[in-house]
Amino acid sequence: MVLVNCAVLLVFVITVAAFLIWAERKVAARIQDRLGPTRVGGRFGWLQSVADAIKVLTKEDIIPTQADPILFRTAPYLAFVAAFSWYIALPFSRNLVPARLEVAALFLLAVGSLEIYAILLGGYASGSKWSLIGGMREAVQVISYEIPLALCLAVPVILSGTMDLVAIGEHQRGGIWSWFMFRNPFSFLAFWVYVTAATASLNRAPFDLPEAESELVSGYMTEYSGFRWGAFMLSEYIAMFAISLLGAIVFLGAWYGPIPLTQPFGFGSDSANGFDDLLGALTVGMKAMLGVIVMIWVRWSLPRLRIDHVMTVCLKYCMPLAAAAFVGTLLWQTVFS
Amino acid sequence: MTPLRRLLEEESWEPVELRTEEIFINMGPQHPSTHGVLRLVLRARGEVVTEVVPYIGYLHRCAEKIGENVAAQQWIPYTDRMDYLAAMNMNLGWALTVEKLLGLEVPERGRHLRVILVELDRIASHLVAVGTYALDLGSFTPFMYCFREREKILNLFEWASGARLTYSFIAIGGARADLPSGWVEACHQFLDELGPALAEIHDLLTTNAIFVHRTAGVGVLAPSTAIAYGCTGPVLRGSGVAWDLRRVGEPIYSRMYQDYEFQIAAPDATGRYPDAAKLPSPPKKAVVGDCWHRYFVRMYEMEQSAKIVRQALDKYTASSGPVGQPIKHTHKLPRGEAYLETECPKGQMGFFVVGNDSPIPHRVRARSSSFCNLSVLSELCRGALIADIPAILGSLDIVLGEVDR
Amino acid sequence: MEIAAIFARLREKFGEGIIGLQTENVDPWIEVSPQILPEACKFLKDEPDLAFEMLNCITAVDYLPETGGRTDVQKGRIELIYHLTSLRFVRRLVLKTVIPRWQDNETGRLPQVPTVSHIWPTANWHEREIFDLMGVYFIGHPDLRRILCPEDWIGHPLRKDYQMPLEYHGIPLR
Numbered sequence: 022m023v024l025v026n027c028a029v030l031l032v033f034v035i036t037v038a039a040f041l042i043w044a045e046r047k048v049a050a051r052i053q054d055r056l057g058p059t060r061v062g063g064r065f066g067w068l069q070s071v072a073d074a075i076k077v078l079t080k081e082d083i084i085p086t087q088a089d090p091i092l093f094r095t096a097p098y099l100a101f102v103a104a105f106s107w108y109i110a111l112p113f114s115r116n117l118v119p120a121r122l123e124v125a126a127l128f129l130l131a132v133g134s135l136e137i138y139a140i141l142l143g144g145y146a147s148g149s150k151w152s153l154i155g156g157m158r159e160a161v162q163v164i165s166y167e168i169p170l171a172l173c174l175a176v177p178v179i180l181s182g183t184m185d186l187v188a189i190g191e192h193q194r195g196g197i198w199s200w201f202m203f204r205n206p207f208s209f210l211a212f213w214v215y216v217t218a219a220t221a222s223l224n225r226a227p228f229d230l231p232e233a234e235s236e237l238v239s240g241y242m243t244e245y246s247g248f249r250w251g252a253f254m255l256s257e258y259i260a261m262f263a264i265s266l267l268g269a270i271v272f273l274g275a276w277y278g279p280i281p282l283t284q285p286f287g288f289g290s291d292s293a294n295g296f297d298d299l300l301g302a303l304t305v306g307m308k309a310m311l312g313v314i315v316m317i318w319v320r321w322s323l324p325r326l327r328i329d330h331v332m333t334v335c336l337k338y339c340m341p342l343a344a345a346a347f348v349g350t351l352l353w354q355t356v357f358s
Numbered sequence: 359m360t361p362l363r364r365l366l367e368e369e370s371w372e373p374v375e376l377r378t379e380e381i382f383i384n385m386g387p388q389h390p391s392t393h394g395v396l397r398l399v400l401r402a403r404g405e406v407v408t409e410v411v412p413y414i415g416y417l418h419r420c421a422e423k424i425g426e427n428v429a430a431q432q433w434i435p436y437t438d439r440m441d442y443l444a445a446m447n448m449n450l451g452w453a454l455t456v457e458k459l460l461g462l463e464v465p466e467r468g469r470h471l472r473v474i475l476v477e478l479d480r481i482a483s484h485l486v487a488v489g490t491y492a493l494d495l496g497s498f499t500p501f502m503y504c505f506r507e508r509e510k511i512l513n514l515f516e517w518a519s520g521a522r523l524t525y526s527f528i529a530i531g532g533a534r535a536d537l538p539s540g541w542v543e544a545c546h547q548f549l550d551e552l553g554p555a556l557a558e559i560h561d562l563l564t565t566n567a568i569f570v571h572r573t574a575g576v577g578v579l580a581p582s583t584a585i586a587y588g589c590t591g592p593v594l595r596g597s598g599v600a601w602d603l604r605r606v607g608e609p610i611y612s613r614m615y616q617d618y619e620f621q622i623a624a625p626d627a628t629g630r631y632p633d634a635a636k637l638p639s640p641p642k643k644a645v646v647g648d649c650w651h652r653y654f655v656r657m658y659e660m661e662q663s664a665k666i667v668r669q670a671l672d673k674y675t676a677s678s679g680p681v682g683q684p685i686k687h688t689h690k691l692p693r694g695e696a697y698l699e700t701e702c703p704k705g706q707m708g709f710f711v712v713g714n715d716s717p718i719p720h721r722v723r724a725r726s727s728s729f730c731n732l733s734v735l736s737e738l739c740r741g742a743l744i745a746d747i748p749a750i751l752g753s754l755d756i757v758l759g760e761v762d763r
Numbered sequence: 764m765e766i767a768a769i770f771a772r773l774r775e776k777f778g779e780g781i782i783g784l785q786t787e788n789v790d791p792w793i794e795v796s797p798q799i800l801p802e803a804c805k806f807l808k809d810e811p812d813l814a815f816e817m818l819n820c821i822t823a824v825d826y827l828p829e830t831g832g833r834t835d836v837q838k839g840r841i842e843l844i845y846h847l848t849s850l851r852f853v854r855r856l857v858l859k860t861v862i863p864r865w866q867d868n869e870t871g872r873l874p875q876v877p878t879v880s881h882i883w884p885t886a887n888w889h890e891r892e893i894f895d896l897m898g899v900y901f902i903g904h905p906d907l908r909r910i911l912c913p914e915d916w917i918g919h920p921l922r923k924d925y926q927m928p929l930e931y932h933g934i935p936l937r
Contacts, residue, residue, distance in 0.1 A: 054502060
């Protein structure tokens with residue numbers, strides 16, 4: 022049963038990633054006054070990702086002679102595993118959760134930092150200086166942004182008094198006013214810091230320094246080709262969706278819509294049925310998708326930061342703001358409840 | 359790099375002292391932001407670059423040697439391939455140089471036609487410069503917007519000359535043909551569309567906080583250094599030297615522009631531009647001579663060029679007569695030497711010709727602006743971050759076809 | 764200041780080192796002997812009323828013996844042409860210096876000229892290019908390497924008697 026669950030989850034996650042890759046191309050194209058893919062699959066190029074996958078899989082797998090073969094081969098799998106592990110603890114709805122953990126928030130933070138190892142290993146083992154610099158940048162950047170990210174995640178944990186994501190989601194039942202993002206000014210602040218820190222820890226533009234194509238050729242991915250490169254690419258999109266999903270769950274009301282339309286009919290109450298869960302999953306999925314679209318939008322609008330700016334943004338803005346949000350929420354909770 | 363296996367096989371682990379090492383990084387000849395086949399060797403301490411050594415010559419096509427073996431008129435297509443982003447300007451430079459040697463005069467209508475073409479090509483070249491500069495800084499969308507506008511210029515050129523990149527349209531003695539009917543109206547329409555497009559780029563780049571942080575105060579080039587290294591064009595003007603050959607060039611060239619109204623795109627000592635009330639004002643961080651000003655000079659120059667093209671279109675329509683007859687391939691060049699520099703988008707492009715009572719020149723020489731502009735790179739990059747190298751290189755706006763010739 | 768006045772200033776300072784003035788050409792030029800070239804250049808750059816701050820271009824022109832000319836009909840010559848600009852006075856000047864095709868007329872020994880790269884840094888790359896393509900050795904140049912051709916290229920391609928090699932590292936060239 023576990024295996025079946027895993028397989029279903031894997032297929033789902035890869036489908037989502039394929040969709041996101043297509044969506045990124047389409048959205049980017051529209052932002053840039055282009056059409057993007059139009060041919061594959063008849064209309065809108067909706068099969069473009071499949072075509073890409075076939076191309077990537079049939080490419081030659083090149084391992085540079087300078088590379089450390091074992092580590093070089095391992096890194097992409099590690100990246101994929103790290104990104105995929107998020108979904109183990111991420112609930113889609115009250116009952117649609119692969120593994121309900123008591124400490125899901127903590128687990129996600131721990132798993133989320135696994136990806137650094139993949140990128141560091143890839144950068145180190147490639148035997149290329151561009152890759153090495155990319156890996157170094159990743160280490161510096163992601164480790165710094167883990168702290169504000171964790172502090173921001175602590176805010177909904179304080180508000181709900183639990184680390185269980187399902188319980189956190191349930192706490193936001195009701196309309197838009199009961200979402201954690203709008204509970205108090207500090208959690209509102211925490212949400213925006215979370216957006217920044219999440220973008221940075223995902224290496225998405227404008228924080229895409231580890232792969233900065235105009236400076237470092239392709240950073241840690243420079244020497245990768247074919248399937249291994251595809252694994253890195255896929256894990257990026259998987260992680261993107263995961264972190265948006267997490268944000269939607271802890272800040273944006275999880276599986277509850279902005280207006281409690283269905284609640285008078287008994288949906289969302291304790292009398293669980295399949296339709297209720299499906300509707301919830303759809304809601305949270307759409308919220309997460311919106312987050313991803315915003316990330317795509319930002320990526321295609323802004324230039325890249327420089328490494329010192331990245332550290333400035335983290336240490337001078339994100340960290341104090343996250344700490345303020347954390348302490349503020351604590352005080353707010355003490356005073357008002 | 360020590361493979362893991364060897365590390366594991368080592369029996370004893372000795373404590374090693376942690377230290378940083380200088381690394382040499384080979385940037386190019388195949389690198390996304392070297393704008394062609396340029397090779398830079400960086401000596402870096404972590405992210406800080408202590409020395410940059412450029413290696414050029416990967417695109418050397420012996421243009422000067424070829425020029426000694428073909429008639430002057432036949433060398434026009436080779437000039438196309440120097441700065442291929444502004445081939446009209448290259449054609450004009452060479453044509454004027456030979457005309458100077460021959461003492462040839464181009465009719466008035468032909469002069470206005472040439473002004474239209476080279477100024478449009480200047481806009482096209484600057485659009486590529488600004489677009490690829492955005493790309494160097496990691497912003498993809500302005501690149502597309504710039505290319506969308508450039509495409510319209512290329513369409514106009516294609517209509518007039520039949521080619522989209524290497525036109526060979528301006529010839530010694532005039533132009534290959536007159537403009538087709540309807541062209542002038544189409545050009546007016548393009549100029550109307552250019553203004554909003556430039557405003558869009560101003561929104562996306564000029565005032566963007568990240569863009570300003572990446573460019574303002576980076577790669578500051580002092581005017582004296584710029585002059586000493588022979589930097590010209592937007593690179594020199596970005597350092598605050600108001601030197602534009604369209605105003606101060608040799609008579610045969612500057613006469614083409616004498617009736618035109620336009621401003622020289624150069625900031626004054628406080629970083630202000632003439633007549634720039636409608637344009638965004640320079641950010642506080644910007645220093646005259648930095649990457650931001652070099653970028654802004656190009657943006658400013660596009661507006662000025664559009665202004666010139668509008669005037670030239672009117673003058674062209676008002677004038678009548680021929681646009682000039684290209685000389686024959688067998689036309690003999692007199693004994694003598696002539697050198698002429700023209701203001702090309704990348705800087706001052708100079709051509710030198712030695713005539714020898716034969717249609718084939720004894721010697722031709724191309725003084726490339728990108729070549730001189732590039733030579734200042736190692737001076738500018740000392741102590742910069744790795745991320746600044748593309749920012750500085752992009753702001754110099756070199757074309758390797760012109761550097762290597 | 765007209766070129767005749769500049770010529771007079773230079774003559775006054777350097778005497779016979781300034782060989783002549785040619786005004787019949789489209790671009791008039793002043794001919795300078797290679798020995799005093801750097802001093803003359805420094806003078807032209809530093810004198811406040813001359814102020815040729817910018818060196819635009821250095822060109823080398825090769826004349827084979829049979830093409831004839833003014834200096835040495837028998838042995839041919841290489842002319843180095845320096846184009847200068849004064850931004851302050853909006854003025855242009857052409858300097859010319861004539862050197863033999865081979866040092867001491869010994870085929871294979873590159874002719875020598877003192878460098879001006881310490882006066883105008885832009886000369887650095889231009890002199891490298893001339894060394895590469897024309898085979899002129901610039902004395903005192905800080906980094907005289909080939910710049911456009913590969914480092915192991917043989918010969919100087921812009922010389923009039925240059926023969927293209929048959930192959931380069933196994934790549935047939937002709």
